[in-house]
Amino acid sequence: MLPNGFKVGGIRSGLSKKAGKKDLALFISESPAHAAGMFTQNVAKAAPVLIDIDRLEKGDRFFGVIANSGCANACTGTRGAKDAEYMCSSVEKAFNLNEKSVLCASTGVIGQYLNISKNKFRDSIDLLKNSVGVSPKCEDDAVLAIMTTDTFVKKTCRKVKVKNGETKIWGCVKGAGMIHPNLQGFHATMLSFILTDADIGGKSLQKILEKSVEKSFNCVSVDGDTSTNDTVIVLANGQSETGNLSKNDMTNFIKAFDDLTLELAKSMARDGEGATKFVEIEVKNTKTKNDAKLIASTVATSPLFKTAVFGADANWGRVLAAVGRAGVNFDLGKVDIYIGGVHTFKNGFALNFSEQTAKKALLKKEIQVVIDLKAGKESSKYYTCDFSYDYVKINGDYRS
Amino acid sequence: MLPNGFKVGGIRSGLSKKAGKKDLALFISESPAHAAGMFTQNVAKAAPVLIDIDRLEKGDRFFGVIANSGCANACTGTRGAKDAEYMCSSVEKAFNLNEKSVLCASTGVIGQYLNISKNKFRDSIDLLKNSVGVSPKCEDDAVLAIMTTDTFVKKTCRKVKVKNGETKIWGCVKGAGMIHPNLQGFHATMLSFILTDADIGGKSLQKILEKSVEKSFNCVSVDGDTSTNDTVIVLANGQSETGNLSKNDMTNFIKAFDDLTLELAKSMARDGEGATKFVEIEVKNTKTKNDAKLIASTVATSPLFKTAVFGADANWGRVLAAVGRAGVNFDLGKVDIYIGGVHTFKNGFALNFSEQTAKKALLKKEIQVVIDLKAGKESSKYYTCDFSYDYVKINGDYRS
Numbered sequence: 001m002l003p004n005g006f007k008v009g010g011i012r013s014g015l016s017k018k019a020g021k022k023d024l025a026l027f028i029s030e031s032p033a034h035a036a037g038m039f040t041q042n043v044a045k046a047a048p049v050l051i052d053i054d055r056l057e058k059g060d061r062f063f064g065v066i067a068n069s070g071c072a073n074a075c076t077g078t079r080g081a082k083d084a085e086y087m088c089s090s091v092e093k094a095f096n097l098n099e100k101s102v103l104c105a106s107t108g109v110i111g112q113y114l115n116i117s118k119n120k121f122r123d124s125i126d127l128l129k130n131s132v133g134v135s136p137k138c139e140d141d142a143v144l145a146i147m148t149t150d151t152f153v154k155k156t157c158r159k160v161k162v163k164n165g166e167t168k169i170w171g172c173v174k175g176a177g178m179i180h181p182n183l184q185g186f187h188a189t190m191l192s193f194i195l196t197d198a199d200i201g202g203k204s205l206q207k208i209l210e211k212s213v214e215k216s217f218n219c220v221s222v223d224g225d226t227s228t229n230d231t232v233i234v235l236a237n238g239q240s241e242t243g244n245l246s247k248n249d250m251t252n253f254i255k256a257f258d259d260l261t262l263e264l265a266k267s268m269a270r271d272g273e274g275a276t277k278f279v280e281i282e283v284k285n286t287k288t289k290n291d292a293k294l295i296a297s298t299v300a301t302s303p304l305f306k307t308a309v310f311g312a313d314a315n316w317g318r319v320l321a322a323v324g325r326a327g328v329n330f331d332l333g334k335v336d337i338y339i340g341g342v343h344t345f346k347n348g349f350a351l352n353f354s355e356q357t358a359k360k361a362l363l364k365k366e367i368q369v370v371i372d373l374k375a376g377k378e379s380s381k382y383y384t385c386d387f388s389y390d391y392v393k394i395n396g397d398y399r400s
Numbered sequence: 401m402l403p404n405g406f407k408v409g410g411i412r413s414g415l416s417k418k419a420g421k422k423d424l425a426l427f428i429s430e431s432p433a434h435a436a437g438m439f440t441q442n443v444a445k446a447a448p449v450l451i452d453i454d455r456l457e458k459g460d461r462f463f464g465v466i467a468n469s470g471c472a473n474a475c476t477g478t479r480g481a482k483d484a485e486y487m488c489s490s491v492e493k494a495f496n497l498n499e500k501s502v503l504c505a506s507t508g509v510i511g512q513y514l515n516i517s518k519n520k521f522r523d524s525i526d527l528l529k530n531s532v533g534v535s536p537k538c539e540d541d542a543v544l545a546i547m548t549t550d551t552f553v554k555k556t557c558r559k560v561k562v563k564n565g566e567t568k569i570w571g572c573v574k575g576a577g578m579i580h581p582n583l584q585g586f587h588a589t590m591l592s593f594i595l596t597d598a599d600i601g602g603k604s605l606q607k608i609l610e611k612s613v614e615k616s617f618n619c620v621s622v623d624g625d626t627s628t629n630d631t632v633i634v635l636a637n638g639q640s641e642t643g644n645l646s647k648n649d650m651t652n653f654i655k656a657f658d659d660l661t662l663e664l665a666k667s668m669a670r671d672g673e674g675a676t677k678f679v680e681i682e683v684k685n686t687k688t689k690n691d692a693k694l695i696a697s698t699v700a701t702s703p704l705f706k707t708a709v710f711g712a713d714a715n716w717g718r719v720l721a722a723v724g725r726a727g728v729n730f731d732l733g734k735v736d737i738y739i740g741g742v743h744t745f746k747n748g749f750a751l752n753f754s755e756q757t758a759k760k761a762l763l764k765k766e767i768q769v770v771i772d773l774k775a776g777k778e779s780s781k782y783y784t785c786d787f788s789y790d791y792v793k794i795n796g797d798y799r800s
Contacts, residue, residue: 044724044732075720075732077749110717111750228721303703303787304795311796317510320475321628324444332444332475349477350511387703388796389789395704396711396788 001157002134003168003197005030005239009132010145013124015115016070016108025145026091026128027193028064032101033237035062036205038213040230046074047084048104049229055100060202063097065193065233066090067105069146069174072189074110074228083114090125105231107148107174107189139172146174146191149394154267158256160198162249164242167198169256173217173264175271189227190217192264198245198253199238208254209234216261219293220269220383221300269383274390277309277367281382284372291328292380295371298326299382306387309367314358316344323371330373338370401557402534403568403597405430405639409532410545413524415515416470416508425467425545426491426528427593432461432501433637436605438613440630446474447484448504449629455500460602463497465593465633466490467505469546469574472589474510474628483514490525505631507548507574507589539572546574546591549794554667558656560598562649564642567598569656573617573664575671589627590617592664598645598653599638609634612658616665619693620783621700669783674790677709677767681782684772691728692780695771698726699782706787709767714758716744723771730773738770 002008006029013024037056039049055062066087073080088102106114132138143153155172175190200208213232245253270278281299283292299305302322308315316337323335337345340361342353361367402408406429413424437456439449455462466487473480488502506514532538543553555572575590600608613632645653670678681699683692699705702722708715716737723735737745740761742753761767 042721042724043728043730044720072717075717075745075748075750077733110715110721111745228717228724303791307792307795310792313796317472317475317628320444321442321510324442324628328443330443333477345475345511348475350475387792389792391703392707392710392787392789392792395707396713 001168002139002170003195003237003240005197005237006170006195007132007134007138008142009128009138010141010143011124011128011131013068013121015068015121015124022141022145023068023070024124024128025067025142026064026132027142027195027235028091028095028132029195029235029237031237031239032061032063033235034200034202034205035103036202036209036234037103038209038232040227042228044075044228046072046106046229047076047080048073048106049231051081051084051088052103052105052231052233055103059100061101062103062235063095063101064091064235065103065105067146067191067193068114069148070108071106071112071114072108072110072229073106073114076111076113079113083116086116086118086121090122094125094129103233105191105229105233107146107191107229110228143172143174148174148189149273150174150271152271154264154271156260156263158260160249160253160256162242162252163246165240167196167240167242167253169194169196169198169260171195171260171264173268175268190230190268192217192232194232194234194260196234196236197238197240198236199240199243200236200245200253205234205236208257212258212261215258216265219296219381220265221297266383269385272385273394274388274392275385276388277365277386279309279367279369279384279386281369281384282371282379284370284379285374285376286328286378287376289378289380292378293382294328295323295326296380296382298322299369299371300384303387306384309362310386310388312359312362314339314342314344314353314355314362316350319369319371320345330375334374336372336374340364340367401568402539402570403595403637403640405597405637406570406595407532407534407538408542409528409538410541410543411524411528411531413468413521415468415521415524422541422545423468423470424524424528425542426464426532427542427595427635428464428491428495428532429595429635429637431637431639432463433635434600434602434605435462435503435636436602436609436634437503438609438632440627442628444475444628446472446506446629447476447480448473448506449631451481451484451488452503452505452631452633455503459500461501462503462635463495463501464491464635465503465505467546467591467593468514469548470508471506471512471514472508472510472629473506473514476511476513479513483516486516486518486521490522494525494529503633505591505629505633507546507591507629510628543572543574548574548589549673550574550671552671554664554671556660556663558660560649560653560656562642562652563646565640567596567640567642567653569594569596569598569660571595571660571664573668575668590630590668592617592632594632594634594660596634596636597638597640598636599640599643600636600645605634605636608654608657612661615658616661619696619781620665620669621697666783669785672785673794674788674792675785676788677765677786679709679767679769679784679786681769681784682771682779684770684779685774685776686728686778687776689778689780692778693782694728695723695726696780696782698722699769699771700784703787706784709762710786710788712759712762714739714742714744714753714755714762716750719769719771720745730775734774736772736774740764740767
């Protein structure tokens with residue numbers, strides 16, 4: 001259920017992806033919207049990322065985002081920049097919008113040029129213009145058109161009751177590999193587009209986004225690789241017509257927003273390339289928040305831990321080895337480790353737990369690992385998946 | 401060919417490893433030797449590591465190292481410490497040596513206790529005492545007894561001409577998984593033992609070791625995991641009887657020493673768990689040495705890059721994505737990337753290279769990746785392997 005005034009859609013343009021699959025998506029508002037964005041911190045930023053950063057810095061209101069999949073338009077120099085600009089301007093012309101009022105995003109193979117010919121692309125935009133709508137099918141088409149190795153459509157929505165009625169938030173995400181986002185300030189193969197009809201200014205929206213990403217997208221790792229294209233864009237068009245939000249309304253809005261980004265972030269880990277299991281790592285009772293996050297991310301990115309989860313092996317030794325090399329000092333004699341609810345390690349010692357019970361717990365689709373340092377009051381959660389044969393298969397043969 | 405005055409051997413003791421395999425090794429000098437050591441920086445250091453650090457700090461001369469495989473004796477508290485001490489003292493008694501003149505090392509599963517019963521272990525030491533020798537078979541037995549998932553014996557030696565004759569250096573290493581050593585000052589599932597009959601004092605030996613490790617063992621990554629047990633120990637017993645080394649002799653000795661550690665380090669990458677290819681990553685022309693090392697290690701630990709190598713896919717985009725997230729700033733417009741000798745990326749742009757030629761180069765067993773930043777004069781090499789189905793197989797089912 002899209003927020004008021006937004007239409008979305010996705011088509012097959014032949015722009016980049018292989019035969020048959022949808023590869024071009026449009027998220028568009030009928031009225032100008034405030035916008036916020038966060039982008040990859042990779043030094044090698046893709047052309048669309050550079051354009052969005054520039055437009056968001058200089059511009060005020062935006063109408064939408066055009067996004068393609070199959071080709072990342074990264075490391076493509078001035079030609080890539082022109083291609084990305086052309087994607088945006090084609091939408092601006094087709095919808096009679098101001099110049100530089102449309103943002104763009106790409107995901108796919110790095111270093112290839114978009115297969116973009118002016119006439120053909122204009123035809124694609126016309127087709128897209130006639131395809132966008134508000135139906136669940138349009139939503140699915142839009143998300144399908146930004147997917148690469150994703151195996152399912154990742155979208156969700158929230159309704160927020162406010163004093164003068166109701167606002168809606170809708171969000172989608174794509175991303176299954178090269179996932180270890182590191183989005184900050186102004187900075188995709190994670191693409192996420194969030195639409196809301198709430199009336200919120202650009203600066204407030206940016207703040208809400210940055211805080212939310214820190215607890216959601218920045219706490220997900222599939223393989224520890226940060227992409228050249230990671231992008232999150234939020235558009236708020238105010239069409240819920242509920243006027244300015246009260247302080248209480250804003251609290252409720254932020255809660256719903258955080259809830260939405262967390263659901264989207266977790267769905268990426270669930271759909272990690274080759275993933276057979278979803279893993280939540282909670283590091284508790286650390287001195288600082290950063291300690292907790294460092295340890296959680298080190299465990300989440302350990303290939304030895306992730307292959308053990310794939311093998312349903314309650315190998316807490318590998319968890320501990322990762323904890324120990326995270327760069328955080330701690331008292332080993334106070335550490336507890338729980339894997340799939342089984343207490344495996346207590347105060348620095350291995351517990352004589354039932355391997356059978358642990359195996360059973362690890363054969364489940366959702367696994368929780370808890371690491372308790374008993375050193376303070378901070379904590380952090382991180383979301384990842386296991387490391388399977390299929391991860392190697394998918395990535396050993398990605399381009400061909 | 402062992403240096404003068406050293407004997408080595410390996411037997412099956414039943415101490416830790418599964419049925420049939422050798423699991424207990426001894427490296428021993430007939431006269432007291434100067435020693436140097438470097439150990440893991442993991443906060444969770446195994447019992448033998450803690451004992452060695454203590455002995456090397458307090459002691460002066462040492463006779464040897466007793467090492468077992470199959471059980472890491474890590475996270476085993478005071479019982480583990482006692483077991484490790486007992487390993488040492490049993491050797492000291494059997495050979496009539498001073499107390500605390502023997503060092504120890506363990507590798508294997510974390511969190512399990514050694515299967516050590518006093519009488520049985522003394523019998524094992526007696527057997528080992530009768531087994532040590534100087535033959536190539538004794539060398540192989542010693543190395544076999546410290547191997548876990550290693551698939552071949554990794555040992556090598558060097559002869560160094562000095563003004564009064566000749567000194568020898570012999571070294572071995574084990575390690576195929578949980579390999580990303582980070583040895584510093586005083587800090588294993590990498591175990592390396594280096595024996596020499598040169599007459600070099602402990603302090604000099606420590607300096608030579610630290611400099612050498614920085615260019616060898618610390619430039620190898622199989623999976624980015626740093627173990628609780630990483631250990632390198634050098635023993636120098638002076639039995640070459642060539643007296644003090646001249647400055648020129650020392651230069652030659654260090655050259656041979658560095659050459660030996662580099663060969664051992666590379667052999668670990670060649671024998672990486674599930675590895676089908678050896679990969680050398682050279683980062684050239686960076687502003688600082690640290691920049692080069694950071695980038696090289698980030699590429700070497702990227703699962704996306706490593707699976708692409710397994711798939712013989714000249715996916716320079718993944719190399720570039722890793723370079724970009726290494727935390728080093730650079731001008732993308734100056735970057736060149738060569739994969740298997742094929743120039744794939746030049747001054748920020750994809751080259752139109754032959755995919756067939758690249759595929760052929762990547763089907764070889766040894767692959768070199770060169771990243772040229774054209775930003776300075778520093779460089780660094782890093783050694784790793786590809787990421788295959790077998791890595792997942794080996795590690796999804798390691799304990800059982």
